[in-house]
Amino acid sequence: xxxVMQNPRHLVRRRGQxxxxxxxxxxxxxxxxxxxxxxxxGLKFMVYLQKENIIDESGMPKERFSAEFPKEGPxxxxxxxxxxxDSAAYFCASSPQRSSTDTQYFGxxxxxxxx
Amino acid sequence: xxxxxxxxxxxxxxxxxTVTLSCTYDTSESDYYLFWYKQxxxxxxxLVIRQEAYKQQNATENRFSxxxxxxxxxxxxxxxxxxxxxxxxxxxxxxxFSGGGADxxxxxxxxxxxxxx
Numbered sequence: 001x002x003x004v005m006q007n008p009r010h011l012v013r014r015r016g017q018x019x020x021x022x023x024x025x026x027x028x029x030x031x032x033x034x035x036x037x038x039x040x041x042g043l044k045f046m047v048y049l050q051k052e053n054i055i056d057e058s059g060m061p062k063e064r065f066s067a068e069f070p071k072e073g074p075x076x077x078x079x080x081x082x083x084x085x086d087s088a089a090y091f092c093a094s095s096p097q098r099s100s101t102d103t104q105y106f107g108x109x110x111x112x113x114x115x
Numbered sequence: 116x117x118x119x120x121x122x123x124x125x126x127x128x129x130x131x132x133t134v135t136l137s138c139t140y141d142t143s144e145s146d147y148y149l150f151w152y153k154q155x156x157x158x159x160x161x162l163v164i165r166q167e168a169y170k171q172q173n174a175t176e177n178r179f180s181x182x183x184x185x186x187x188x189x190x191x192x193x194x195x196x197x198x199x200x201x202x203x204x205x206x207x208x209x210x211x212f213s214g215g216g217a218d219x220x221x222x223x224x225x226x227x228x229x230x231x232x
Contacts, residue, residue: 033218040224041225042119042206042208042222042223042224042225043160043206043208043220043222044222045218045219045220045221046219058219059219089158091160093160103162104220105162106152106159106160106161106162107159108158109158109160
């Protein structure tokens with residue numbers, strides 16, 4: 001059973017460009033979570049999605065950031081007009097269902113560098 | 116809001132010895148879940164162990180065990196017979212029990228574990 005897949009693993013963007021990060025959950029998992037890890041920090045929750053629905057976006061910055069999880073295909077975290085402060089590692093996790101008992105399994109992360 | 120505190124930015128232990136990483140948390144909830152994740156240099160987040168707050172018994176996974184003190188809101192990780200492959204950042208994390216509440220994990224800032232050969 002393949003784990004959570006994220007691509008690209010490394011992404012370099014210049015200020016003002018757009019960044020698109022993709023996450024394919026584990027097989028059988030329909031719940032996706034996105035986290036951001038700034039240097040020397042722990043992970044911070046950004047958004048939780050199910051297929052075609054955003055359930056909890058309490059950790060998402062109000063501007064420039066958006067996320068989707070379409071019926072077909074991977075979940076996408078989109079950052080418009082990137083700034084240097086967006087440089088971080090972005091992790092995706094998945095779980096089978098929305099249950100407190102379910103562990104979230106993490107992907108390898110995408111390291112975004114904004115020049 | 117819940118907070119998770121890891122007071123040890125870095126710990127060092129000799130190979131084959133035992134080390135304990137500390138974690139405290141703050142919550143007003145009675146039911147929740149606690150986790151330890153490991154992040155090696157590859158940066159992959161790997162689940163080490165988890166504990167349900169309603170369970171009295173401390174969780175154990177091979178050489179990894181926890182000391183869960185609910186009243187003290189403490190959740191330390193003990194690694195026995197330390198191995199070079201245990202070298203990593205270790206993160207303590209909290210998850211609310213209620214599905215209607217916050218869905219994300221709350222992480223501490225991490226402890227960098229160094230294994231001395």
